[in-house]
Amino acid sequence: PALAFSLWARMAAHPQRLNVSHGDDGLWVLAGQDDRGEVALLIVNPTETPTSWQAEFTHRDLVQGATLYQVSDAAEEVQTFSLETPAAEIGAYTVQLLAAAAVTPPPSAAATAPPASAVEAAVIPIGGVAPADPAVKPLLGVISGPIQPPDSPIRDLTAQLQDIGVATIRNNDYFDDRLDVEGIFNCGGPTYPSWEGCDPQDEANYHWGPSDELFQSWLDGGFEPFLRLGGEVQNAARHHDFKGPQNKAQEANWIVAAHKVVDRYLHWNGADRTFTYLDIWTEFPNKDFWDRSNAAFFRFWIQAFVSLKEDYPQLKIGGPGLIAGQTVQVAAGEGGVAQAFLAYLYENGVKPDWLGWHLFYNDPQMWQQAARAYRDLLDGTGMYADVPWAGSGFFDDVELIVDAYGVAKMKLGPEERDQIYNHSRGAALRTASWIAMQYSDVERAYLYRAGDPRSSPGDSPEAVYRGNYTGLFYGDEQGTYKPAAHAFRLWSQVAAGYPTLLTTPLPPDDRAAGLWLLAARNDRGEIALLVANITANDVTWTPAFDGAALADYQVTLYQVDDAHNGRSPLPFSGEAVTTPAESVQLLILGPVG
Template identity: 25%
Template sequence: MKNRRMKKKTILKYLLAVLACTGFAAAARAALQDVVSGEDRQTTIRVYPRESAGKIKPVNGGNLAPPLEDEEMPGCNLREAFAGMHIPITRLHDAPLENPGMRLVDLPLIFANPEADAEDPDNYYFAQTDDYIANCIACGTEVYYRLGTSIEHSVNKYFVHPPEDVRKWVDVASNVIRHYTEGKWNGFRYDIRYWEIWNEPDLGPKMWTGTLQQFNDFYAQAATELKKRFPHLKFGGPGHCAFGEQAVRDFAGNCARHKAPLDFYSFHYYSPTDTELLQMAVDARRYLDECGYPETEIHLNEWHYNPYGGALWNMGPAEQNEAIRFMRGLESAAFLNTVMIGWQDTPLDKGFYYTVTTTRWGVFENRTPVKTYYGMKAFGELTAYPERVRTETDGMPAGSRVLAGTDSLGNLAILAACWKSGPREFTLDIDGIGKFARTEVFLLDETHDLSRVFETGRTAGPLKIGTVSDSGVILIRLSKND
């Protein structure tokens, strides 16, 4: 299997030299050359902290929130670890699947009896969703609420049918919105801006038992009425599971014919390559523009690394479990960073990794952070330096990228994602490096979990960093003050 290649370099473990014109540079380079068998692995990164390149887009959103289940069990409360990733926004989809027995988020679980009076507060159950959303807010994460229901992998289907009474569905959705944004029925006044209508109607009966045209018409009717009631909020969808030109044009074209609002278009993709995920944002922008929606935001609100493609679903249980474990590993952590860096130069407005919690696709295993957790944390750390600055590279391998930013105090952070790059020696030439009083280097590789591996005071540079992992992530912070 592909994950065998992860083991080829385990005997190499770790090599890092961060030097400022010291006598150790030659020894470090010699050791690195031994590792790479004489291949040219030299990369130069130039950073210009005083040259703005716009804003860093916080595309490091997620799916789900710290689960309520087992919160009081020792070691099971994930709120602190979740907050440590600095997730700017999280999408609430499939929440009941991670919280068995709880009536969370989904409209059929909040309003359980479709025959009941939609204006009677006694017919709604908000308590567990209240707590779930409160966890998000306490962690500093904005909520992105999916209106509808979770995926149903069961043989029989229960809540994924087209609503029989769309007007009543809109009334129920409206009361949920008012409970969380207007304080209705002992509710809250949260700033929840994004409300997604449904999820993956093109997946088939696991998410929608009607036709796609039925869904497109349902969306147009529901979105139009909700926008009338809440013109200050953003409504969109549909979370297409198979991105493609025809799907986008059919959906957006139908919206246009009905003059329906489409504040954001959402879709999903689990990809083996970074370039696919970057190109999809470009294509989505073109399709939406041509359908008459040039202002519609583009949200890839489920995504993950999947080097196996469709073969993943044909594996036996043991083989699939091993593959999923690999997709939570170091190669995946580097992949998610290079993709989020690449998205900075595409029309994508928001990204939502699936998932940032304890699910099979998550960033924890047995409530313990895995490599993808630290990958998300690395990008989250960078977003504290939101003013993007210009960078240049020479010899950067395909699939690897760099992003740098400064904060309001002039401190600098640099993030390098090395996806399947092999061992490399980096030279970082930072303009004005002597003005920084402190430099710290953090490494995510086979033996380090975004650990600080080097620290120095004022230096003249350049910095030299050598890595031996097939994939990895480097985060460098330079501070004006000690």
């Protein structure tokens, strides 16, 4: 449903409704056009029978090169096709959207066309200060690091993370339970974890060594801790016999141990406070992290939250890291477990400081849709105007935090996974997602992950398909940079030097030619334009400001793709920019002279 919703949104951008007539083929069709004459057709096949269709327009032709978007059970994301004719096949239970410029036929074959070499630049309007949230947010978090998992050829990524501007780290997936209650509090029983049959107040039952080393590495590197309480998916050295506390005794002991963890690291080396955000749990609901019922988790989470909030009121405490599947459900208007969790909190008068959710997706629009939907769910507005807390204001100021995000690998072959994990396609997708979150209600975001556990640039696509290649850096002895790491450095340049967000066409419409564009300025009048081209085509464009054009500025251009690392500026001249397919650019516009 969420994917189909994205097609509805595209359709809504063509408000001038057109009359449609078609045969008795079982299809439902809606047609419209926008002020520029672009035509959109929304086609639904609610039957179990595939069929074919062809669009014919009265008094006009459909130009070749139309784009067809499709949602079906065959893919977990919106599929995109280029059509050479206005004819297509539509499968059973499938939704399609055809978008193409519709023009009147030329008066005669002798009409003169512009030369093929003349490239007309898309003009992208840059508006004033973003009214809803005018600040560029420091969404510069990563998961894991700087110390790598035990089997990684590189021990420490501190220098690399500092170089690209990582500001904060969330602990997860070191694969040895460091900084997790599983590894820290252990009664030495026959199971692992071992949380029963011993005194959680007895310091002899705590094992701090690896966790102390990791926490100190965060502070030594200048990374703000985002401390997550809750287990990893697995311990490589010692298998988890169960996931999460299994009874009331274990729950009580776990909560005591959590207090010990928080107190130790909050006041590390006598500090008044070393961190601000505390995270209870991750990846819920997921049997690899909590293997009891959802109802049992709700009760346990409230107990942990209330106990920790009472002792540490200065901390912003939240969770539970709702899984990506739940996020897609919420974006589609189906509240699911997320709504049930909030309902339980509301019934018990418990208000978290923030709500954490995850998203792994290859369509950047989903970040904006999900953020809007979660805010509606919390506020009881929009799609969620019928929740019990609607109109009460109970959750109104709860922050939204994306405490795990990245690209998606499902239903991608080896070559495609290699492209999104290790090459410029992945850099462009991650950048577009980061841009989408800047123009949303998201306050913090943590990219999964800092470094691959073990990998190298020469690995085959088949190895990539089987392994963990989700990091910004390869897991080799050098911690080799991937294009996504270089793109992250451009993000941090924007966040550090250009604090005021300006409006741009997002999600991209025809004016943006498919580009995701963030604009921001500083007090010196300089402007930063961060651009992600997630399409397979080069795009030539120029920004349009109120009373100014690109030629009125001194332009410095940085580019990240498979051939450029964005460290040194590229030569630039002219009145338009060409952004290569699947690349990231940063333009710095300063005064001339």
